[in-house]
Amino acid sequence: MDSLKIALVTGANRGIGFEIARQLAEKNVHVLLTGRNHAATVEAAAKLQSAGLSVEAFALDVTKTESIAAVATEIESRYGRLDILVNNAGIRIEEYGKKPSEQSLQQWRETFNTNLFGVVEVTLALLPLIHKSAAGRIVNVSSLLASLGTHSDPDSYIHSPMFKSLPAYSASKSAINSWTVHLAYELHGTPIKVNAVHPGYTKTGMNEGAGEIDVSSGARTSVSMALLDNDGESGTYVHMGKIIPW
Numbered sequence: 001m002d003s004l005k006i007a008l009v010t011g012a013n014r015g016i017g018f019e020i021a022r023q024l025a026e027k028n029v030h031v032l033l034t035g036r037n038h039a040a041t042v043e044a045a046a047k048l049q050s051a052g053l054s055v056e057a058f059a060l061d062v063t064k065t066e067s068i069a070a071v072a073t074e075i076e077s078r079y080g081r082l083d084i085l086v087n088n089a090g091i092r093i094e095e096y097g098k099k100p101s102e103q104s105l106q107q108w109r110e111t112f113n114t115n116l117f118g119v120v121e122v123t124l125a126l127l128p129l130i131h132k133s134a135a136g137r138i139v140n141v142s143s144l145l146a147s148l149g150t151h152s153d154p155d156s157y158i159h160s161p162m163f164k165s166l167p168a169y170s171a172s173k174s175a176i177n178s179w180t181v182h183l184a185y186e187l188h189g190t191p192i193k194v195n196a197v198h199p200g201y202t203k204t205g206m207n208e209g210a211g212e213i214d215v216s217s218g219a220r221t222s223v224s225m226a227l228l229d230n231d232g233e234s235g236t237y238v239h240m241g242k243i244i245p246w
């Protein structure tokens with residue numbers, strides 16, 4: 001195990017996270033496949049294990065401090081380091097079609113709890129272990145809806161009633177982008193790289209099956225940023241190898 005890179009992917013029991021876990025394991029990375037629904041997480045890991053891939057299931061609810069601490073302690077005692085963290089878990093609970101001002105404050109709070117505070121808390125808990133890696137990588141799964149530049153562009157496809165109906169989701173992802181820039185600044189001069197990615201409009205449960213690309217393509221940007229070379233960038237926001245306007 002010492003020679004294999006070790007990656008932790010959040011929200012990996014289904015959707016894009018599951019595919020990120022699969023593709024990393026196919027690149028000879030040992031993947032800690034985590035999810036809040038433990039039965040579904042064990043089942044997802046078993047699917048990849050039966051294909052001969054090196055993955056393990058771990059329970060991790062990113063909104064629960066005890067759950068995050070337990071995973072950090074387990075990784076510390078078993079591996080003593082973490083090479084790759086993919087912060088993929090996320091929720092979209094606002095209803096499409098409503099006006100931005102019609103979404104409830106409760107939905108804002110729940111969205112930020114998972115999409116922002118969950119990412120920050122998981123990262124802070126695991127950062128000491130990532131510092132012990134020779135080449136730590138942190139990938140924050142953002143969204144094109146984080147991009148204020150794109151949101152303000154009347155020619156963009158997100159300049160539409162549908163994509164303007166998710167203000168809390170969009171703002172939580174803009175906040176993730178801001179966190180990415182701050183953490184990359186702090187980690188400048190260390191081997192750790194931290195980047196935000198837009199997976200693409202992907203056919204998953206989050207979109208009730210709608211989307212432009214399949215999950216395999218949706219995982220690709222995160223996997224490539226997780227496996228960045230030592231001379232790769234940090235503090236960027238990318239989709240399929242291209243920089244996106246903040």
Ligand code: NAP
Pocket residue numbers: 010011012013014015016017035036037040060061062063087088089090091114118141142143144198199200201202203204205206207211
């Ligand atoms: P999905 O199919 O709905 O999967 C979301 C995953 O996050 C599930 O595994 C879910 O677990 C997990 N999750 C939610 N809350 C969690 C929590 N508190 N703790 C741990 N895991 C939790 O969504 P997806 O489309 O694959 O999205 C993955 C990421 O890509 C998200 O961050 C999303 O915002 C982002 N993204 C998606 C698209 C797209 O078009 N699909 C576009 C841009 C960005 P449960 O099974 O327990 O619910």
